[in-house]
Amino acid sequence: MLSGLGLFTVLLGAALPLIDFFIVNVALPTIGRDLNASEAVLELVVAGYGVAYAVLLVLGGRLGDLFGRRQFFLGGMAAFGLTSLACGLAPSAWTLVAARVAQGAASAAMLPQVLATIQAATAGPRRAKAMGLYGATAGLSMVAGQILGGLLVAADIAGTGWRAVFLVNVPVVILGLILATRAVPETRSQHPEPIDTPGTVLLAVSLLALLAPLTEGRAAGWPLWTWLSLALFPLAAAAFYFVERREDRQGRTPLVPPSLFALTSLRRGLIMIVPFSIGFSGFMFVIAVALQRGAGLGPVPAGLALAPMAAVFFVVSLCGPRLIARYGTRVVTAGGLIQAVGVALIALAAWRSWPDLGVWQLLPGAAVAGAGQALQLPVLIRIILSEVPSARAGVGSGVMATTQQSALAVGVATLGTLFLSLASSDGMRDALVTTLLVQLAGVALTTALSLRLPRTIS
The missing domain is CATH 1.10.287 (Helix Hairpins)
Structure with missing residues (x-):
């Protein structure tokens, strides 16, 4: 069984890759100046990590099933620490890109073992609670990464500047490795299969x-x-x-058994998590660029502008298991409606207050949107994996994480491209509002799809 300390340790392992996907958003301008990197190379700093991460996730889950999830979790975490150190010490932009690709590969070895371990080493109410905490950790990590990035860049600890956003992982990884050797149980598939x-x-x-x-x-x-x-x-x-x-x-x-998609909960949950993740990551990228390049904020206020979203997400997500027990998956539909109100409020604030857009102007919309997201993401993750057998926990986790990560990368690419293209022709304010309205359409799609979810979760 997975102890409380073991659950904390694997959730720490889940947080690190997601934080690192977003932590560089507010650091990119500083990285570009320091390493004399072009915009195309800076996008590779983000894309290299995201693509390597997405491409290898399912394989990471299968290897954990085959050779032992604890072993791969430890190896992936150690590799994540070493590649984070390489990123922090990178002497050039292209060296940083290479280190980020390796960091993405390390994340792909570590993350699938988290959900697979929870699936294999918990049951009943403990599993429901653990899955709820995983969902809360995932959502909070994505927002907190951007906030932490701004704080670390501005703090310029010991003159490290942007390098601190990567070097901060090293002591965290050392702690995680110590805890994992003591508290994370070894699990693996009872009938391991060779690699496809x-x-x-x-x-x-x-x-x-x-x-x-x-x-x-x-x-x-x-x-x-x-x-x-x-x-x-x-x-x-x-x-x-x-x-x-x-x-x-x-x-x-x-590698990905087609029979998995016969599971209604997995199939419908995956379809929903795609527009949700595209909108989430696209918003995070666009708001970071808009606040720094358009509104003229520094990395700290640009990051802290999302603090209300992170705080409300965390508080509301903790209520998720009780709400699901009482209302079933209708909670997801309610979350979509609430998020739609929040995104609309952010768009209204951008329209009325630009360029004086900061934490106070964004607070109402960010808080409401965070509450809506907290009622969706943790529940969707639980729905997707609810019917996956323990023997295929690694494969199911890898499929879910690959879908989510690919959608996150697509969100940055599509909504980011839309925003930057419109900003050059229509101005930053109109570009931001238009992009938010496109995201709002994605929220509406997610909400409509939620009506087809099974009413209860096993």
Whole structure:
């Protein structure tokens, strides 16, 4: 069984990769000046991490099932600490990009073991509570990463400047490794299967073909390779599906078993988490750019502008398990409606107050949006994995995390591209409001999809 200290340790491991996806948003201007990096290279600092992370998540889950989840959790966490150190000491922009890609790979080894361990080492009310805490940790980490990034850059600890956003991981990882060796139990699949090499390669090609041009296309000026890559994506995705279906029919275990998608809760939850994550990450990126480049705020006030969202998210998410027990998945629908009100209030504040946009102007909308998000994300994660058998916990966790991470990367790419393109032609205020309205449409879609969720969660 997973003890309280063990749960804290694996949740710490879950927080680190998500914090690091967002922590660089407010540090990018400083990194660009210090390393003389172009905008395209700066986008690679973000995209290199996100793409490597997304591409390898399912494989990380399968390897944990095969060789032991605790072992892979420890190895992934140690690698995350070393690659964070490499990022913090990077002498050039391209060295930083390479270190970020390696850091993303380390995250992919560590994160799937968190959910898989919770699935395999808890049951009943303890599992429901643990899954609720995981969801709360995930959402809070994404907001807190941006706040922490601003504080660390401005603090300039011992003259480290932006490097502190990566170096801060090192002592946290050391603590996590000490705790994990004592408190995290070893679990693995009772019937481990060999690695599905064709499926692994085709999934990697599919995700790279989609995410690489979306994340780098705008900064690179949409060269020919970006369009060829996007054209390759549906072909690679179709090949992946047919290979996985063939493996399943022949009695072997594919990387992503198509039979998993027969689970209604997993299938509908994954469909919902895509627009939610696209809107979440797109908003976080756009608001960081708008507040620093447009409203003229420094990294600290730009980060602290999201503090109300983080605080309310944390408080409301703790109430999630009790609300689910009483109202079922209707909580998700209510959360979508509440988030829609919050996003609309942020858009109104941007329209009326620009360029004097800061924590006080954003507070009502950010707080309301945070409450709505807290009623959705933790519950969606629990729904997605509710029917996945323990033997496939690593695969199910990897599929969920890959879908979420890919959507996060797409959100930064699509909403970020929309915002930056409009800002150059229509001005920063109109670009921000328009992007928020697009996000609002995504919230409406998520809310509509929530009506098709099963009413109760096992």
